[in-house]
Amino acid sequence: xxxxxxxxxxxxxxxxxxxxxxxxxxxxxxxxxxxxxxxxxxxxxxxxxxxxxxxxxxxxxxxxxxxxxxxxxxxxxxxxxxxxxxxxxxxxxxxxxxxxxxxxxxxxxxxxxxxxxxxxxxxxxxxxxxxx
Numbered sequence: 001x002x003x004x005x006x007x008x009x010x011x012x013x014x015x016x017x018x019x020x021x022x023x024x025x026x027x028x029x030x031x032x033x034x035x036x037x038x039x040x041x042x043x044x045x046x047x048x049x050x051x052x053x054x055x056x057x058x059x060x061x062x063x064x065x066x067x068x069x070x071x072x073x074x075x076x077x078x079x080x081x082x083x084x085x086x087x088x089x090x091x092x093x094x095x096x097x098x099x100x101x102x103x104x105x106x107x108x109x110x111x112x113x114x115x116x117x118x119x120x121x122x123x124x125x126x127x128x129x130x131x132x
Contacts, residue, residue, distance in 0.1 A: 026059040026067075028122060030103055035118045036126020037105070044069075044094070046107075048115075050076040050131040053092060053107070061098045068095040073109060078131040 025042035036047045042058025055071040073092035077085070091110040096103055101122040107115035 024060055026061065026098070029124075029126075030120040030122055031124040031126035032118055032120040033127045034116070034129070035105070035120060036128060037120060044071070046071070046073075046094075047126055047128055048076075049129050050078070051115075052076065053094075055094050059094075065098045066096070067098065068093060070094075073107065073115060076131050 023042075026039045026044070027042070028039060030037045030039070034049045037055070038045045039055070039059065042060070044055030044059065046053035046055065051074060053071055053073040055069050057069045057071075059067050059069045061067045071092050071094050072089050074087050074089040076087065092115070093108045093110070094105060095108070096105040103120040103122070105118045105120060107118070109115060
């Protein structure tokens with residue numbers, strides 16, 4: 001009788017593991033030099049040294065790990081933010097490649113200006129130096 005209960009418990013436990021399967025889109029925090037990205041439900045909040053941005057569509061990496069998504073890039077400025085100060089927000093393209101816990105991220109503005117190429121680690125800290 002005990003053997004049947006143990007066997008039944010093992011079968012149930014093995015079936016529950018499928019509920020914890022990794023989602024097909026990017027999730028969690030990624031960090032690296034001059035950048036940090038937090039993905040929630042595939043969408044992203046991006047923090048740069050002196051700027052910020054968003055990833056506005058769910059990021060589903062292809063089988064080879066490559067991805068591309070549209071979003072925004074907002075320039076920052078040194079010093080305190082003044083009342084009524086407006087920061088320019090531009091459309092941006094976030095593209096790159098994910099391999100296990102490493103990501104290469106390219107950020108390009110709509111006009112073709114390359115903001116930069118960044119290397120991030122899943123769960124790694126954002127190494128950001130804010131504008132002063």
